[in-house]
Amino acid sequence: MPSPCARTSMPRQPAMREVGLQKRFPWTAKTLAAKLELTTAKTRALRWKFGTGNDPSCTHDFVFGSQRHRMFSDNAYSRLRGALQALFAWSLAQLEPEIPASALGGTRTPNLLIRSQMLYPN
Numbered sequence: 594m595p596s597p598c599a600r601t602s603m604p605r606q607p608a609m610r611e612v613g614l615q616k617r618f619p620w621t622a623k624t625l626a627a628k629l630e631l632t633t634a635k636t637r638a639l640r641w642k643f644g645t646g647n648d649p650s651c652t653h654d655f656v657f658g659s660q661r662h663r664m665f666s667d668n669a670y671s672r673l674r675g676a677l678q679a680l681f682a683w684s685l686a687q688l689e690p691e692i693p694a695s696a697l698g699g700t701r702t703p704n705l706l707i708r709s710q711m712l713y714p715n
Contacts (some may be wrong), residue, residue, distance in 0.1 A: 618653040618664035625665050629673055636673070643676045645669045 620628065626636035645651040651669035655662045 614653055615655070615664075618655075618666045620665040620667075620670065622663065622665070625670060625673070628670060629677065631677075639673055639676060640669075643672065645672055 622633055622636065626633045629636055629639075631639070640646040645665075648669075651666055651672065653664055653666075655664060
């Protein structure tokens with residue numbers, strides 16, 4: 594008869610897999626927001642806009658009894674950082690009007706003194 598200590602109710606592989614998932618998804622929503630230098634509300638809106646909250650390569654829900662913890666991967670961080678850079682570039686392009694290649698009109702040098710005024714001041 595086998596001893597009670599030799600019996601195992603769960604195989605060891607799922608526990609090792611869980612540790613691997615915790616390494617793959619190390620960021621909470623708060624730490625992800627701090628890493629992006631945003632508030633948690635702005636980070637949540639960014640995750641919603643770009644769909645990283647539903648992507649299995651970006652998020653994983655860890656369930657411990659009745660508690661559920663959503664964690665984020667480095668893939669989520671890099672995608673959100675890229676989205677921020679794209680939004681920043683787009684907002685700068687909207688704020689800065691394009692400068693035409695030709696002069697804006699009028700004389701080319703309206704504020705320069707005429708040579709005779711420099712030579713013979715009043």
